[in-house]
Amino acid sequence: MALQQGWPTEDLQFQVNNDIRGLVNSVNDGSTSAFMWEWFTTKPFADAGSCRFIGQVPTPWPSWLIAAHPTRAAPSDICAFLNGLSGYVRTFASPEHGAGPSVAFIQQTFGYPEDDVKAWLQAVAYPDDCAEIPAHVITDTLAVLQKAGVVTAPQGEIDLGQYVDVSIAKLT
Template identity: 30%
Template sequence: MKQINIGGVPEHFNLAWYLGLKNGEYKDAGINLRWKDYFGGTGAMNKGLRDGDIDMAVILTEGIIKDIIAGNKSKIVQVFVESPLIWGIHVASKSDYNTIESLRSTKAAISRYGSGSHLMAYVNAKNNNWDLEKDLDFEVIKNLDGAVEGLTEGKADYFMWEKFTTKPLVDNGTFRRIGNCPSPWPCFVIAVREEFLKTNKEDVKTILDIVNATTSEFKDIPSIDRMIANRYEQELEDVQEWLSLTEWSQENISEATIKKVQDQLFDLNIIQEKWSYKNLVAEL
């Protein structure tokens, strides 16, 4: 049985993968799919793809496009979540900052350079007409636990992360959320290392077929809201709101979306050149 390694964030978006693994669907298809949680997010997954630690990743759209252009020899093979990611903008509960504008020229906590929390800080800055060179400063905190420590101890002033994942930290008084910043594109895609894809295309298609069968019916799974609430320690009403806002995809990313992401990243000076669709995306 062929072992294939895949990485993703340990968040509710990826429950469909867990269900398929739990039910033995990949093994039934002759694939030993091994899931690895990446608490450090997109930056850590990009490193995992580059180093060959994982063959596939469920990863933020903007993060993988930036890293492919920077030398990550991987390709996007499908959109996983079609809807935007809603990034909450968080400060420590006792912070003096109460508005997004008050955060201008302060320090943002980011998991690592090139991560979603890093790139979306630029999107938020542009949305608010900040000076991208003068009004942004960063403190690397690695993961969510690092953000709690960094904001509480004053090493950084604000932190952007998916708002439903951080909601329990808002509810318990660790963070205050002072605004939201939705990503302007589909949030998660599935990427595969080029070298692996060359010789394992049929296995990748099989994996996608299995997870797509789950996501296409995900919201109809009995008591799925309670399952998510229990597994990810979230309030039921928050999970129900998240489900109402989230749409999965079973299609590849469009040329229009690739153009939109690259145009934005280029305008923000995050990428220095734009690549053709075929150099970023693989058609299976």
């Protein structure tokens, strides 16, 4: 957000509050000024008056990405996982599931009202193949993290193979 707003980023300080309840509590006790969290997860707290929604800041990267340590998981296991996950994601995101079973699952799991679940499902997009990563996701994320001082820019051209095992994932 600081980068998007043109604010200085050299002296940013963050307080770790662990989870959404910790964030809401810290704002209410004054130890945190504000927090950023996904809208539909925060909405029940805003609806209950525990916090107030003041705006939104779209991230320059997807909300979810799967990461695995290269020496702790066999490539074949990761491929099998991503293949299976892709099937589940396609089913979950399908129109017939989005109109019934997926809504019911989210309602039962998270306790969200049906209208909020339906609005959330209309606002999100899912990949057809969880093993595909658009190359711009890596380059855009690295650019933001470099500007924020979290990572150092590599010398020369970015080698995307340094960040993605192309024997497992497909850069698109």
